[in-house]
Amino acid sequence: MYNAVICRYHEIATKGNNRHMFENQLIENLRYLLRGIPDLRISKVRGRIWIERRDREFFSSEELTGIDRYLNYAFGIESFSPVIMGPANMEFIRATVASKAREIFARRFARQERVSFAVRARRSDKKFPLRSKEIEIDIAEVIDREFNQNEGLYVDLNHPDITVFCEVRDEFAFVYFERQKGPGGLPVGSNPPVLALLSGGIDSPVACSMLLKRGCRVHFVTFHSSPYTPPETCSKVKRIADVLNRHQHPGKLFLCNLVEIQKAIRDNCNPRLRTVLYRRMMFRIAEKLMSLCGARALVTGESVGQVASQTITNLGTIDEAISTLVLRPLIGMDKNETINIARNIGTFDLSSEQVPDSCTVFAPDQPATAVALDKAQREEQRLGDFWAVLDEIIKNCEIYTGEE
Ligand code: ATP
Numbered sequence: 001m002y003n004a005v006i007c008r009y010h011e012i013a014t015k016g017n018n019r020h021m022f023e024n025q026l027i028e029n030l031r032y033l034l035r036g037i038p039d040l041r042i043s044k045v046r047g048r049i050w051i052e053r054r055d056r057e058f059f060s061s062e063e064l065t066g067i068d069r070y071l072n073y074a075f076g077i078e079s080f081s082p083v084i085m086g087p088a089n090m091e092f093i094r095a096t097v098a099s100k101a102r103e104i105f106a107r108r109f110a111r112q113e114r115v116s117f118a119v120r121a122r123r124s125d126k127k128f129p130l131r132s133k134e135i136e137i138d139i140a141e142v143i144d145r146e147f148n149q150n151e152g153l154y155v156d157l158n159h160p161d162i163t164v165f166c167e168v169r170d171e172f173a174f175v176y177f178e179r180q181k182g183p184g185g186l187p188v189g190s191n192p193p194v195l196a197l198l199s200g201g202i203d204s205p206v207a208c209s210m211l212l213k214r215g216c217r218v219h220f221v222t223f224h225s226s227p228y229t230p231p232e233t234c235s236k237v238k239r240i241a242d243v244l245n246r247h248q249h250p251g252k253l254f255l256c257n258l259v260e261i262q263k264a265i266r267d268n269c270n271p272r273l274r275t276v277l278y279r280r281m282m283f284r285i286a287e288k289l290m291s292l293c294g295a296r297a298l299v300t301g302e303s304v305g306q307v308a309s310q311t312i313t314n315l316g317t318i319d320e321a322i323s324t325l326v327l328r329p330l331i332g333m334d335k336n337e338t339i340n341i342a343r344n345i346g347t348f349d350l351s352s353e354q355v356p357d358s359c360t361v362f363a364p365d366q367p368a369t370a371v372a373l374d375k376a377q378r379e380e381q382r383l384g385d386f387w388a389v390l391d392e393i394i395k396n397c398e399i400y401t402g403e404e
């Protein structure tokens, strides 16, 4: 019974010259996300984005369910509403309210004896014969007539069970009954791309989703230690990347086998420093991969004090391995806060599958919690030309481009 979906976005994000870029990016993303629903028209009309069928017919319920689902992946959308759109006259508005309200109010009356409602009308066409207040009264009378037998129906402007919205514009009018919350944020692609260090854990997928939400396309790099880690280590990360890629044109996932440099570290360096040294090597490889995907920063799921490698001292020593901007969106978060987000974005169950991680290969029992930079550098000198090993790892990395 709906023939359009109207999408709203934050006005604040779209001030000044950014506005066109922001809107066009959002439309491009919607075209991509909704590509499975054929023959849609997605257009911009005065600060809103409209989704309709090309033939302007009503959506089927499958189409509406699909649109609903994919809009929840489209960062940049603040809220959206399925609407019934038609000519800008009171006959259309009254008829639409009468037929649709019957169904919506009846559904509510099935659950409760008394149902309150409010009408909210707006007109941007000042030549329209009725003012907003008059439209509201007119619609309320229609509802009253439709339900005149029902004494349980009453008006409550502050906390209505049901709100009937009506907007009249120059060329058309539309009626709707709900405002669904979108994912918010900025459209992916409205900020430069980043490369995220994605493990199979809980934290790094959450860090990725936070950058996606701020409009960065996210590419991924994961490190495994085959044959010391099983194939499941990689397949798990691929599935996590698939979930994150629901929000975007799939980012690339680089899968790098870290084992050769890990062996060199095991054979030459102080065992207590292994984790920090692994990390410095991961950062070096990731920095080199940035040019292969146009990334302008790295992203990790680190948070202060979570494990030995994430003390302030160790974070600093790891950071010094490279000269690139490293974003750590979870730096001040508690694990429980992160877990809540992981549940919301649909990665928690995948992350909870117990699969060995590359970091645990040859891991020491008692990792050092405060490795000064010069100490790490001295240990690395024992490795000789480790860049030859890293270049070989980069050369051999597998690139996964998504489930399609
Ligand atoms: P996560 O839950 O994301 O694994 P964590 O709490 O287990 O994080 P660590 O294992 O210390 O913490 O890792 C810190 C960060 O380092 C991760 O969030 C991720 O960005 C990066 N990282 C760790 N292991 C890997 C890996 N095998 N491949 C890619 N990145 C990794």
Ligand code: MG
Pocket: 199, 200, 201, 202, 357
């Ligand atoms: Mg981890």
